[in-house]
Amino acid sequence: xxxxxxxxxxxxxxxxxxxxxxxxxxxxxxxxxxxxxxxxxxxxxxxxxxxxxxxxxxxxxxxxxxxxxxxxxxxxxxxxxxxxxxxxxxxxxxxxxxxxxxxxxxxxxxxxxxxxxxxxxxxxxxxxxxxxxxxxxxxxxxxxxxxxxxxxxxxxxxxxxxxxxxxxxxxxxxxxxxxxxxxxx
Amino acid sequence: xxxxxxxxxxxxxxxxxxxxxxxxxxxxxxxxxxxxxxxxxxxxxxxxxxxxxxxxxxxxxxxxxxxxxxxxxxxxxxxxxxxxxxxxxxxxxxxxxxx
Amino acid sequence: xxxxxxxxxxxxxxxxxxxxxxxxxxxxxxxxxxxxxxxxxxxxxxxxxxxxxxxxxxxxxxxxxxxxxxxxxxxxxxxxxxxxxxxxxxxx
Numbered sequence: 001x002x003x004x005x006x007x008x009x010x011x012x013x014x015x016x017x018x019x020x021x022x023x024x025x026x027x028x029x030x031x032x033x034x035x036x037x038x039x040x041x042x043x044x045x046x047x048x049x050x051x052x053x054x055x056x057x058x059x060x061x062x063x064x065x066x067x068x069x070x071x072x073x074x075x076x077x078x079x080x081x082x083x084x085x086x087x088x089x090x091x092x093x094x095x096x097x098x099x100x101x102x103x104x105x106x107x108x109x110x111x112x113x114x115x116x117x118x119x120x121x122x123x124x125x126x127x128x129x130x131x132x133x134x135x136x137x138x139x140x141x142x143x144x145x146x147x148x149x150x151x152x153x154x155x156x157x158x159x160x161x162x163x164x165x166x167x168x169x170x171x172x173x174x175x176x177x178x179x180x181x182x183x184x185x
Numbered sequence: 186x187x188x189x190x191x192x193x194x195x196x197x198x199x200x201x202x203x204x205x206x207x208x209x210x211x212x213x214x215x216x217x218x219x220x221x222x223x224x225x226x227x228x229x230x231x232x233x234x235x236x237x238x239x240x241x242x243x244x245x246x247x248x249x250x251x252x253x254x255x256x257x258x259x260x261x262x263x264x265x266x267x268x269x270x271x272x273x274x275x276x277x278x279x280x281x282x283x284x
Numbered sequence: 285x286x287x288x289x290x291x292x293x294x295x296x297x298x299x300x301x302x303x304x305x306x307x308x309x310x311x312x313x314x315x316x317x318x319x320x321x322x323x324x325x326x327x328x329x330x331x332x333x334x335x336x337x338x339x340x341x342x343x344x345x346x347x348x349x350x351x352x353x354x355x356x357x358x359x360x361x362x363x364x365x366x367x368x369x370x371x372x373x374x375x376x
Contacts, residue, residue: 029251030348032244094200094227097220101207109281110216133222133261139215140265141272151215151268151278190286198294201328205301208308208324214316217308221320225327232331239286240343248347252330252354259358263323266365271316273370 011073015057019072020046059122062146069121078177085173086131093136100153108153115162117171118146124178131170132161186238193235200228213279214271222264229256288339295335298328315368319361326357 027042028034050057061067100108119125129140132150137157142149152158161168207220230253237249305328308321330350337346 029244029247030351032344090223090227093223094203097207097223098200098203101203101210101220106210106212108211108216110213110278111280112278129265130261133264134226137219139218139222139268141215141268149272151218153216153219187286194286194290194294198297201298201301201331205304205324208321209304214314214320217317217320221324225324229327229331233334235286236334236338240338245343245347248351249334252334252347252351255351255354256327256330259354260327263358263361263365266362267316267319267323270365270369271314274316274368276314276316 011070015070015072016050019050019057023049061120062122062125063118063120067120069123071123074123075177082173082177086134089131089136090134093134096136096157097153109155110151110153111155111158112141112149112151113158113162114147114149115168115171116147117175119175119178121178124174127177128171128174131174135161135170190235190238193231193238197228197230197232197235200224200231202228204228214276215268215278218264218268222261226256226260229253229260291335291338295332295339298332298335302328302332319364319368323357323361326361327354329357330354 023046024042027046028039031038031042057071059069059071061069100106117128119128125143125146129143129148132138132140132148137153138150138161140148141151148162150158150161152161161170201224204220204224207224208217211217211220233249233253233256237246237253240246240249302325305321305325309318309325312318330353333346333350333353334343337343337350340346
């Protein structure tokens, strides 16, 4: 472990409460049995697995060297609100794709754009790249050194995500989702 | 409740069909990924939620919701991994000018 | 309102969609198109399994099969895409 992977005590504690609890619930749902033997085996496994995987669960920060984050120490309340917004965006995206597919002329003008957004938390990068796929008319092709290469179905979709100046709504939202949390600590 | 389940099932099936049609109709690989990545995610999520409502409140419905969560997390990753592999292989996106 | 007949109709339609995707898998033109078609088939197969479970009145068994099928399909898609990373055949 060493000093390189120094997590704060609070983050570590939070991680080692949330993850076993989630795993234990997952065990109960999948097994469907609630007798004593099954529960004890599940509890032991749910506590042992996070401990065995502790080095994987410690994520290196992408910009500040020597800093690391706990993989499951996330702002869950804000993520839930964000997921609801994302689901609504997904519905809009689908209606848009459906209109394009069912249109015999197929009004598309595909293009590739890049934009830059610096996010320190590795999970934040993942969330942004995944959200881009689910939003109207764009998919992520590549992420390298904070530069996102996106493929857009129409020009309007490309400009909504990566305008000529400033930043789109989605990168700003993901930034707010994670960066505020980092400043509070 | 029954009507709600029916609405979810029909709308989910509509989006699955649109995704399949898109995969057949679109001109190149990246545009096909748009149909597969978005249409399938929402379509299957709505369809399985409809089945869960039809099934009522028990362990099976909980497992169905688990499938929805899994699809919601896994399907975009699958699309992204494919598009990244294609881009690194040098597959050029189709454009309207090139026609 | 949601009867067994309706579920059977959905099942048949899904099988038809799988055959449509099979056209994309066989036609190509690139290996990534084929993989994309296979991914769609994999996710539709989850639904087909659940629907068979409802029709046979044994959902509790078929749903476990569906979950494992979904996870296996996702993992194999990622592994194959990693294998073709940067060296897929992209001739049109």
